[in-house]
Amino acid sequence: MRVAVVGAGLAGLTAARELQRAGVEVVVVEARDRVGGRVEGGELEGRPVELGGTWIGEGHSRMDALVAELGLETFRTWNDEGKVLIQLGNRRALVDGAKGAVPRLNPVALADLAQGLARFARLARTVDPARPWAHPKAELLDGQTFETWVRRTLRTPSGRAYFRVATEAVLAADTSDVSLLHMLCYAVSNADLETLLAVDRGAQQDRVVGGSVLVAERMAADLDVRLSTPVEVVTQDDAGVRLTTRAGETITADRVVVAVPPTLAGRLRYDPLLPAWRDQLTQKLPAGTVAKTFAAYPTPFWRDQGLNGQVASDTGPVKVTFDVSPPDGEIGILLGFVEGGEARRWQRLPEADRRRAVIDAFVTYLGPRAAHPTAYVEKDWSAEEFSxxxxxxxxxxxxxTAFGEALRPPIGRIHWAGAEYAVEWTGYMEGAVRSGAATAREILDQT
Amino acid sequence: MRVAVVGAGLAGLTAARELQRAGVEVVVVEARDRVGGRVEGGELEGRPVELGGTWIGEGHSRMDALVAELGLETFRTWNDEGKVLIQLGNRRALVDGAKGAVPRLNPVALADLAQGLARFARLARTVDPARPWAHPKAELLDGQTFETWVRRTLRTPSGRAYFRVATEAVLAADTSDVSLLHMLCYAVSNADLETLLAVDRGAQQDRVVGGSVLVAERMAADLDVRLSTPVEVVTQDDAGVRLTTRAGETITADRVVVAVPPTLAGRLRYDPLLPAWRDQLTQKLPAGTVAKTFAAYPTPFWRDQGLNGQVASDTGPVKVTFDVSPPDGEIGILLGFVEGGEARRWQRLPEADRRRAVIDAFVTYLGPRAAHPTAYVEKDWSAEEFSxxxxxxxxxxxxxTAFGEALRPPIGRIHWAGAEYAVEWTGYMEGAVRSGAATAREILDQT
Known part of the structure; x- marks a missing residue:
C-alpha cells in the first residue's frame, strides 16, 4: 500500500511515520520549503525561538515520548522565580506564578471570578470532547457565544475581562467568535481551563532545547518529503487517489491523508467534489488570528525585578507575554502574543508602527529597560499563505452541533489529520501528534 | 480600459453591462456552462421554474427597471385567494395571506410574538446596513447569536418557533448560525422582517414570466461571456491583472471584479496574497444550506381547498412552501424549501428517501392529493461546485464588528460584487444588481 500525506506538520509527519513503520510506502507532500507547518524555528541573537507551536504541557505524553525517542531534551519554561503581572483595566497585581494565574482582585471581583471559574469547570466536565454534539444540552450550549455566557455568568468587569483574555490567549479568538460548547469542549480536551492557562503542570510547562521545530525536522529525516510542492487537486476513484500539484506534477497513492488546517483543506479541489456537508464544514472552520512577537535583551532583566516575564492584560495589542529566553538565561527573550481583534487592528499598521506598539506594551508591563531590544522578530500567522x-x-x-459528526470520518480514500481533529489535547502539538497517529491507525485498520 | 469580471451571476453581469455602456472593454469569465450563477432555470412538465433566485419584491426598483428594459414581464406570486397554513408544533392555523403571515395563536403566544416582533423592529431600525459595525452597541449585538436573543425575548414555544422558521426561510441558516446584529442588518437592508416574509408588498411579490434566468440570459446577450472557464489565480501588479483559468489560459485586464460568493472568492489564489484580514473575512462567510424541491400536479389543487400553497411550519424537512405554478395556473407546481439543519440531514439521504421525505411533508400540509406528483425536481445548492x-x-x-469594514473596499485592482455586498436588498437579486452597479461606479470613479 502507498499513502500520500498532504502537509508536513506534526500531524502529517506522525501519520507518515507510523504508516511507514507498519510497512506502508509513504510520500509526504508539503507546500512550504520547510517541514513543521504551524511549528517553525526562528532566531534572535543567534538563539532559537519558536515562531509557532512552542510548548509541551503536563500530560502531553506523546510529545514527551517523541522528544525522547528523537534524542531531544526539554527544559522548563521560566516560571519559578518572580511574579506574574496581571493588568485588568488600571489595576495591576502580581501573583505567584507557581500557584496559577488567578489574580488578586478586590473581594467582590474575586468572588465573582471564583464562581465563574467553578461554573465553567462544572459545565466543562459534562462535555465529551470526542462527541460534544451528543451533550444532552448541546443545542443550548452551542446556540450561544461564549461571550453571552461570560456576560450572563460574570458580574464584574474584572471577572469578565479574565475570561476574555483567557479566550484570546487560548484560542487566538474573541469570546464572540466561538460557542460556549466549543470553549467547554476545548477546555476539557486539554484537561481544564486552568491547565490551558498554566505553566507548571499546565500547557506551557516545557520547551524543546533547540526549538520545537527539531521534532518535525528529525521526524522528517527518515521520510520521503517533497518540499515546495503545493497540492491543488485531490482526485479519487476506485483505483486510488491522485494528487495534482501546482506545478502540474501527479502523485498517486492508495489513500491520502489531508493534514492541513480545515480552512486550507477546504481550498483544495476535490474530484469528485466533497459531499456538501463536508465542504460546508470547512467553510465554517476559520482560523484564529495571532501574531507572535519577540524582543531580545542583553539579559532577562525582568527576573531581577521580581517578575517572571509573564503578563496577562486586558489592554492590547499585546495582552499575554512569556519569558522564552534560552535555557542558560544568558540573554533575555520576551514573547508577546497579539491575538484576535487586537491582531486584526495591529496587522494593518506599517511595520515600524507594529514594532513600536509591541515594544510600548513591553515597556508598560516591564518598565523602561524593555524599550531598547537588541533584536525584534514578528510572525503573523494569518498572513502566511499555507496557514x-x-x-x-x-x-x-x-x-x-450541525457539523461535528462530519469532522473526523474519512471521505472514501481521503483521511484527515491535524490538531483540530484531536480528541485529547486539541490545538496543541500533542493533539497534532495524536491525531496523526489516530489517522494512521484508521488507515491500517481499514486495509 | 479593460475589465475582467469573474462570475456571470446578476452582480457580475450588471457590473459588466454598466462598464461596457461607459465604454469600457469587458470580458466576463464564468466557471459554469451557463450564466445566472445562483439564478438558474429549470422545468417541470415543460413549464419553467426557478431553481435558484426567484422573486422580485416590493421596492426592488432596479430589478423592475431591468425586467422592463429587457422586454420581460412579471406576474404576481399566487397569494390572493386561499389561506396560508401555519403549523407550529401540533397547532395548525390558517391565516389570510394578504394580511401577512402572523399566525393566529392563543392569546398568550400572540402577545409574546407581538412584543417580540415589535422589539425586533425597533432594534433593527437603529442599524445602518451600510455600516452595522458602527452601531453604538455593535459589540453587544454582534456578540450574541440571534438564537440567544430569541430565547431571551420570546417566552412561548410558538413565539420562538416563529422566529426560528423565519430565520431559516430568510437566510437558509439557523438562529444559532448568525449574530443578532446580522439578522437586524439583513432585515433593515430589506426594509423589515415583515417585508422579508411577505408576498404582497413583500420580498416574494413578483416573478418573471418565463423564469428569472431570462434576466441573466438577456443581459449576457450583449456581453463577451466565456463559459466553462473556472478562474484559479488572480495576479495583480502595477501593470494590471491577470487571470489564470483552470485550463491554463491567461486573461489580462486593468481591473477585475470578483463577482462570486465570498466562500468561493476565498478559494481563488491571489498573487500577491490578499491581506490577512481580507482572507480571514472570507474564511468567516460560509454559505447557508438550502435545497429547493418542486412537485408538479395536474392542477394547483390546494387552491380548491381554500389554501394558497404557502406553508410555514416548524417541522422539517420542508418548513416553507410556495405555489410556483405558471401564471396560467394550468398545472400546479409546489415549491418546498429544505433549509439549514434540515437540509444537512436531508441531503445525506439517498435520492428516493429525499423525495419521499419532501412529498410526505407536502401531504402533511396539503392532504393526500399531494402524494402523487407528475414530476419532481430538486436542487441542492450546497452540492454545487460553483456555489x-x-x-x-x-x-x-x-x-x-471584526471584519465588516473589510467587506466592500477593493484590494488594489480587485473589486468585489455580489448580493452579499449590497447595502440595500442584500441577499436578493435586487441586491446583486445594485452591488454590481455600485462596483461598476467604483471602477469608473477611480479611473
Missing part, C-alpha cells in the same frame, strides 16, 4: 491563521480552527455557534 | 451553498453568506457572531 492563513493560527493556532487553529475555531467553532462558531451551531457548528459543533 | 457551495445558498442563498448567501451568513455572518456569525463577531464577524460584522
Amino acid at each position: 492563513r491563521g493560527c493556532y487553529g480552527a475555531h467553532f462558531a455557534p451551531g457548528v459543533w | 457551495r451553498g445558498c442563498y448567501g453568506a451568513h455572518f456569525a457572531p463577531g464577524v460584522w
Whole structure:
C-alpha cells in the first residue's frame, strides 16, 4: 500500500511515520520549503525561538515520548522565580506564578471570578470532547457565544475581562467568535481551563532545547518529503487517489491523508467534489488570528525585578507575554502574543508602527529597560499563505452541533489529520501528534 | 480600459453591462456552462421554474427597471385567494395571506410574538446596513447569536418557533448560525422582517414570466461571456491583472471584479496574497444550506381547498412552501424549501428517501392529493461546485464588528460584487444588481 500525506506538520509527519513503520510506502507532500507547518524555528541573537507551536504541557505524553525517542531534551519554561503581572483595566497585581494565574482582585471581583471559574469547570466536565454534539444540552450550549455566557455568568468587569483574555490567549479568538460548547469542549480536551492557562503542570510547562521545530525536522529525516510542492487537486476513484500539484506534477497513492488546517483543506479541489456537508464544514472552520512577537535583551532583566516575564492584560495589542529566553538565561527573550481583534487592528499598521506598539506594551508591563531590544522578530500567522491563521480552527455557534459528526470520518480514500481533529489535547502539538497517529491507525485498520 | 469580471451571476453581469455602456472593454469569465450563477432555470412538465433566485419584491426598483428594459414581464406570486397554513408544533392555523403571515395563536403566544416582533423592529431600525459595525452597541449585538436573543425575548414555544422558521426561510441558516446584529442588518437592508416574509408588498411579490434566468440570459446577450472557464489565480501588479483559468489560459485586464460568493472568492489564489484580514473575512462567510424541491400536479389543487400553497411550519424537512405554478395556473407546481439543519440531514439521504421525505411533508400540509406528483425536481445548492451553498453568506457572531469594514473596499485592482455586498436588498437579486452597479461606479470613479 502507498499513502500520500498532504502537509508536513506534526500531524502529517506522525501519520507518515507510523504508516511507514507498519510497512506502508509513504510520500509526504508539503507546500512550504520547510517541514513543521504551524511549528517553525526562528532566531534572535543567534538563539532559537519558536515562531509557532512552542510548548509541551503536563500530560502531553506523546510529545514527551517523541522528544525522547528523537534524542531531544526539554527544559522548563521560566516560571519559578518572580511574579506574574496581571493588568485588568488600571489595576495591576502580581501573583505567584507557581500557584496559577488567578489574580488578586478586590473581594467582590474575586468572588465573582471564583464562581465563574467553578461554573465553567462544572459545565466543562459534562462535555465529551470526542462527541460534544451528543451533550444532552448541546443545542443550548452551542446556540450561544461564549461571550453571552461570560456576560450572563460574570458580574464584574474584572471577572469578565479574565475570561476574555483567557479566550484570546487560548484560542487566538474573541469570546464572540466561538460557542460556549466549543470553549467547554476545548477546555476539557486539554484537561481544564486552568491547565490551558498554566505553566507548571499546565500547557506551557516545557520547551524543546533547540526549538520545537527539531521534532518535525528529525521526524522528517527518515521520510520521503517533497518540499515546495503545493497540492491543488485531490482526485479519487476506485483505483486510488491522485494528487495534482501546482506545478502540474501527479502523485498517486492508495489513500491520502489531508493534514492541513480545515480552512486550507477546504481550498483544495476535490474530484469528485466533497459531499456538501463536508465542504460546508470547512467553510465554517476559520482560523484564529495571532501574531507572535519577540524582543531580545542583553539579559532577562525582568527576573531581577521580581517578575517572571509573564503578563496577562486586558489592554492590547499585546495582552499575554512569556519569558522564552534560552535555557542558560544568558540573554533575555520576551514573547508577546497579539491575538484576535487586537491582531486584526495591529496587522494593518506599517511595520515600524507594529514594532513600536509591541515594544510600548513591553515597556508598560516591564518598565523602561524593555524599550531598547537588541533584536525584534514578528510572525503573523494569518498572513502566511499555507496557514492563513493560527493556532487553529475555531467553532462558531451551531457548528459543533450541525457539523461535528462530519469532522473526523474519512471521505472514501481521503483521511484527515491535524490538531483540530484531536480528541485529547486539541490545538496543541500533542493533539497534532495524536491525531496523526489516530489517522494512521484508521488507515491500517481499514486495509 | 479593460475589465475582467469573474462570475456571470446578476452582480457580475450588471457590473459588466454598466462598464461596457461607459465604454469600457469587458470580458466576463464564468466557471459554469451557463450564466445566472445562483439564478438558474429549470422545468417541470415543460413549464419553467426557478431553481435558484426567484422573486422580485416590493421596492426592488432596479430589478423592475431591468425586467422592463429587457422586454420581460412579471406576474404576481399566487397569494390572493386561499389561506396560508401555519403549523407550529401540533397547532395548525390558517391565516389570510394578504394580511401577512402572523399566525393566529392563543392569546398568550400572540402577545409574546407581538412584543417580540415589535422589539425586533425597533432594534433593527437603529442599524445602518451600510455600516452595522458602527452601531453604538455593535459589540453587544454582534456578540450574541440571534438564537440567544430569541430565547431571551420570546417566552412561548410558538413565539420562538416563529422566529426560528423565519430565520431559516430568510437566510437558509439557523438562529444559532448568525449574530443578532446580522439578522437586524439583513432585515433593515430589506426594509423589515415583515417585508422579508411577505408576498404582497413583500420580498416574494413578483416573478418573471418565463423564469428569472431570462434576466441573466438577456443581459449576457450583449456581453463577451466565456463559459466553462473556472478562474484559479488572480495576479495583480502595477501593470494590471491577470487571470489564470483552470485550463491554463491567461486573461489580462486593468481591473477585475470578483463577482462570486465570498466562500468561493476565498478559494481563488491571489498573487500577491490578499491581506490577512481580507482572507480571514472570507474564511468567516460560509454559505447557508438550502435545497429547493418542486412537485408538479395536474392542477394547483390546494387552491380548491381554500389554501394558497404557502406553508410555514416548524417541522422539517420542508418548513416553507410556495405555489410556483405558471401564471396560467394550468398545472400546479409546489415549491418546498429544505433549509439549514434540515437540509444537512436531508441531503445525506439517498435520492428516493429525499423525495419521499419532501412529498410526505407536502401531504402533511396539503392532504393526500399531494402524494402523487407528475414530476419532481430538486436542487441542492450546497452540492454545487460553483456555489457551495445558498442563498448567501451568513455572518456569525463577531464577524460584522471584526471584519465588516473589510467587506466592500477593493484590494488594489480587485473589486468585489455580489448580493452579499449590497447595502440595500442584500441577499436578493435586487441586491446583486445594485452591488454590481455600485462596483461598476467604483471602477469608473477611480479611473
